[in-house]
Structure formats: structure tokens, C-alpha cells
Amino acid sequence: MAKKLFIKTHGCQMNVYDSARMADVLAPLGYAKTETPDDADMVIINTCHIREKAAEKVFSELGHWRIRKHAAQARGADVTIAVAGCVAQAEGKELINRAPFVDLVIGSQAYHQLPELLARAERARVKGTGGRGILATDFPPDSKFDHLPDEISAAPGPVGYLAVQEGCDKFCTFCVVPYTRGAEYSRPAEAILREADRLVATGVQEIALLGQNVNAWHGEGPDGKSWSLGRLLRVLNDRFAKTHPHLRWRYTTSHPREMGDDLIAAHGDVAGLMPFLHLPIQAGSDAVLKAMNRGHRAGDYLRVVEKLRAARPDIALSGDFITGFPGETDADFEATLRVVREARFAAGYSFKYSNRPGTPGSLLGKQVPDAVSSERLQALQALLQELSGDFNRACEGRELDVLFQKPGRQNGQLIGYSQYMQAIYVTDAALKIGDRLPVTIAGGYANSLAGEIVRREAA
Ligand code: 5AD
Numbered sequence: 226m227a228k229k230l231f232i233k234t235h236g237c238q239m240n241v242y243d244s245a246r247m248a249d250v251l252a253p254l255g256y257a258k259t260e261t262p263d264d265a266d267m268v269i270i271n272t273c274h275i276r277e278k279a280a281e282k283v284f285s286e287l288g289h290w291r292i293r294k295h296a297a298q299a300r301g302a303d304v305t306i307a308v309a310g311c312v313a314q315a316e317g318k319e320l321i322n323r324a325p326f327v328d329l330v331i332g333s334q335a336y337h338q339l340p341e342l343l344a345r346a347e348r349a350r351v352k353g354t355g356g357r358g359i360l361a362t363d364f365p366p367d368s369k370f371d372h373l374p375d376e377i378s379a380a381p382g383p384v385g386y387l388a389v390q391e392g393c394d395k396f397c398t399f400c401v402v403p404y405t406r407g408a409e410y411s412r413p414a415e416a417i418l419r420e421a422d423r424l425v426a427t428g429v430q431e432i433a434l435l436g437q438n439v440n441a442w443h444g445e446g447p448d449g450k451s452w453s454l455g456r457l458l459r460v461l462n463d464r465f466a467k468t469h470p471h472l473r474w475r476y477t478t479s480h481p482r483e484m485g486d487d488l489i490a491a492h493g494d495v496a497g498l499m500p501f502l503h504l505p506i507q508a509g510s511d512a513v514l515k516a517m518n519r520g521h522r523a524g525d526y527l528r529v530v531e532k533l534r535a536a537r538p539d540i541a542l543s544g545d546f547i548t549g550f551p552g553e554t555d556a557d558f559e560a561t562l563r564v565v566r567e568a569r570f571a572a573g574y575s576f577k578y579s580n581r582p583g584t585p586g587s588l589l590g591k592q593v594p595d596a597v598s599s600e601r602l603q604a605l606q607a608l609l610q611e612l613s614g615d616f617n618r619a620c621e622g623r624e625l626d627v628l629f630q631k632p633g634r635q636n637g638q639l640i641g642y643s644q645y646m647q648a649i650y651v652t653d654a655a656l657k658i659g660d661r662l663p664v665t666i667a668g669g670y671a672n673s674l675a676g677e678i679v680r681r682e683a684a
């Protein structure tokens with residue numbers, strides 16, 4: 226009988242990708258994914274470590290699983306508990322010590338080893354030598370991508386994720402990613418093309434290329450030449466242009482330093498590349514950007530934005546921002562507000578600085594009082610809401626290209642995403658998840674838009 230696998234995914238889209246690949250690794254062992262935790266034989270908690278209290282949240286979530294595991298054991302059954310992702314990578318030993326009922330702790334570069342690790346956990350259990358979970362958080366010498374199965378065990382739905390790049394060598398002083406994900410690595414072009422073929426065969430209508438520094442991707446193409454991400458996008462778009470002319474392409478997350486001219490030009494000439502880009506800037510003051518070790522100034526960022534708009538005038542931009550980085554003054558924060566206005570972000574994600582142990586930022590003095598960080602965060606969020614409201618209102622009356630992806634809260638309502646990555650709500654009895662249609666925008670608000678289906682031809 227198939228064993229049931231429940232995966233709880235926290236954090237970024239790379240974790241969503243990793244969760245899908247872990248399911249692929251376990252499928253040949255007879256594990257089938259379940260959406261209900263109640264009857265799971267195995268649970269994987271795929272964790273995120275980006276901001277504060279991450280580990281504490283994992284411990285509290287594990288508390289529920291400990292109760293379930295003990296209840297299963299009382300019935301003579303068992304639940305295998307695995308912790309994966311960035312908290313596993315960063316706090317593996319602590320997890321093993323503090324939560325002895327956890328069977329496996331698997332780092333972000335080790336999950337292709339799940340079958341061997343599970344067998345080891347099983348042997349420990351049979352021998353009764355258990356009590357301590359297995360820790361697998363080394364960065365192995367060869368890439369996990371070389372060992373992941375080709376088969377995709379479950380169709381991802383309308384949008385497929387494809388990891389093309391992983392890791393980070395930028396070492397922004399606030400960020401744990403270089404430590405949890407390791408050095409920058411680009412997958413070979415050939416492997417990416419084959420994975421894209423398999424994703425398209427599942428029926429996806431949009432593919433998002435993923436990487437912590439996705440636009441740093443570079444590799445040797447099958448033609449023996451060195452390819453940039455711009456080139457890869459062109460090749461991917463052309464590869465499916467005849468068979469699947471309506472595929473939508475995106476890539477995330479990008480670093481301003483890696484926005485090369487070739488990639489910028491792709492926004493003007495790759496038909497399926499959506500006119501949206503998530504390009505974090507983090508702060509608008511050059512002094513803060515320097516202290517963050519971003520490797521770019523505010524002006525460099527604005528020049529990239531200008532070039533992007535020259536290549537694709539309607540491109541919508543979103544960014545990430547941090548308020549209250551150590552040493553940030555009122556004047557520095559004002560500079561962030563100015564840059565946000567100047568770049569005219571269509572959306573933004575802003576966070577209060579969170580001191581992460583082990584990062585260089587955690588050793589800086591001049592911590593900004595929490596109340597000041599909070600106040601700045603509120604002001605920034607108000608501005609970002611104003612700008613996203615402006616952008617969304619300007620879409621009223623327009624017809625947007627919407628791919629419907631999930632149910633809304635109301636009966637008969639679905640949520641889809643436009644080419645600009647806006648969330649569009651439509652209530653229409655004939656609509657199904659996976660439909661892609663032109664939608665007429667009836668109302669644009671700060672965080673969403675209301676749409677109506679006026680005509681049913683494909684977009
Ligand atoms: N504190 C606050 N925000 C952070 N981010 C990353 N590290 C931290 C931190 N220590 C934010 C950045 C990044 C996003 C994914 O999370 O804005 O772009």
C-alpha cells in the first residue's frame with residue numbers, strides 16, 4: 226500500500242521547488258503526497274530561516290508532530306518526522322538535541338540522499354538504538370541536481386518552478402542565505418532544457434526560473450558557448466514557441482548587480498517573458514547600501530530601472546526593503562522613500578531589520594531602536610500601498626492576461642495572476658483553475674484587482 230507523505234512548506238519559492246523534488250525522490254519508495262496531515266506516514270517540514278524566531282517557530286510546530294507521533298506509536302504505527310530547509314541547515318545539531326523524536330534533519334544540499342537516510346533511520350529504529358535523529362547537513366562535493374530523479378511525480382498545476390541557480394556569494398551583511406544555501410551554483414543549460422521539457426509535458430502554462438541570485442546564472446550551452454540568463458530565456462522561449470506559443474516565463478530573485486544588458490534586452494524581445502521583475506534594493510541610502518555590502522548604489526539601481534523601462538515600457542517592478550538596518554538615520558530612511566517614489570514600484574515587500582546570529586550585521590553596533598524601525602516600516606508600507614494602488618487603479622478598464630491559480634474565499638471566486646503579477650479576483654461559475662483568459666479590470670486596489678470575463682477566447 227502506498228505510504229502517505231505530508232510536506233509542510235514555509236518560505237520562498239525555492240522551498241516550494243525543493244518540496245516538490247523531495248516528493249519526486251520519495252515517489253519510487255512508494256510515498257504518495259497527501260494534503261491532509263492526519264494519516265501521514267511521513268512528514269517533512271521544509272523550513273525558512275530568513276528572519277527572526279524561525280527556529281522557535283519550527284520547535285513549536287514540531288510540538289504538534291511529537292504528539293501525533295506518540296499517538297501513532299501508541300497504536301503500533303509510526304510517523305517519520307523530517308526537518309528540511311534552511312533551519313535544518315543552520316540549526317541541525319540544536320534540532321537533533323532538542324527534539325529527539327525528529328528522525329531526520331536534512332540540509333538544503335542533501336535531500337537527494339533521502340532514500341539512504343530513511344533506510345538508516347529505519348535500521349536505527351529496528352535495532353532500538355534510536356533516540357537520536359540522523360543529521361545530514363554537509364555540503365556534498367557534487368551537486369544534488371546530478372542525483373535528483375528525472376521523473377516529476379505530481380503535476381505542479383498551472384505554474385511550474387524550475388531551479389536554475391542556487392546559493393549566494395554576495396554576503397549582504399544582514400542575510401543568512403550564503404550560509405544556509407552555500408556558494409552560487411548554476412545548473413548546466415542542457416539539464417535545465419530537459420527539466421523544462423518535462424514541466425511543459427505536465428501541462429504547466431507558466432514557468433518561473435528560480436535562484437537566490439537567478440540572474441547570476443551562466444553556463445555552457447549545448448552549442449559550446451557561454452550563455453547568460455538572457456540567452457537561456459531566449460532559447461527556452463524559442464524551444465516551445467511552436468508547440469506551446471502561450472507559455473509565460475518569469476525569473477526570480479534577481480540582484481541589481483547582475484542585471485546585464487543582454488538580460489535587460491530580453492525584456493524587450495522575448496515574447497513570453499512577462500513584464501514584471503522582482504528586483505530587491507533593500508535601502509535607498511548609499512551609506513546603508515554600503516554597510517549592507519550590497520555592491521551597488523541607489524543610482525546604479527535607478528539606472529537599471531531606466532534601462533528596463535526603455536526595453537519594456539510597461540514593466541512592473543517589485544522590490545524588497547529593510548528598515549532599521551544598524552546605523553540607519555532618519556535622513557537615510559528618507560532616501561529610501563525617495564528611491565521608492567522614483568522607481569515607481571508596482572509592489573513591494575518590506576521588513577524590519579532582524580538581527581541574524583552569524584551574519585556580519587549582527588556584530589555591528591548602532592542598532593536602531595525597535596520602535597523607530599517599526600515607525601519607518603509603517604511609513605514605507607503606506608508609500609508602497611499608495612504606489613501599488615496607483616498602479617492597479619491605472620489598470621481599470623484594461624484587459625489583462627490572467628492565469629487562474631487558486632480558489633478565492635468567496636463561493637465561485639478564483640484568484641489569478643496577471644502578466645504584471647497582480648492578484649486578480651473573478652467570480653464566474655464557468656471559470657476553472659488553469660484557465661488563462663483576458664480579464665477586464667473593474668476595480669484596482671492596493672493589494673488586488675476585481676475582474677470580469679467579457680470574452681472567452683484564449684489570451
Ligand atoms: N532582516 C530583515 N529582512 C531580511 N531579509 C533578508 N534578511 C533579512 C534580515 N536579517 C529580507 C530581504 C530579502 C528578503 C527575502 O528578506 O529584504 O530580500
Ligand code: SF4
Nearest residue numbers: 393395396397400402
Ligand atoms: Fe541574501 Fe544578499 Fe544573497 Fe540576496 S544577494 S540572498 S539578500 S546575501
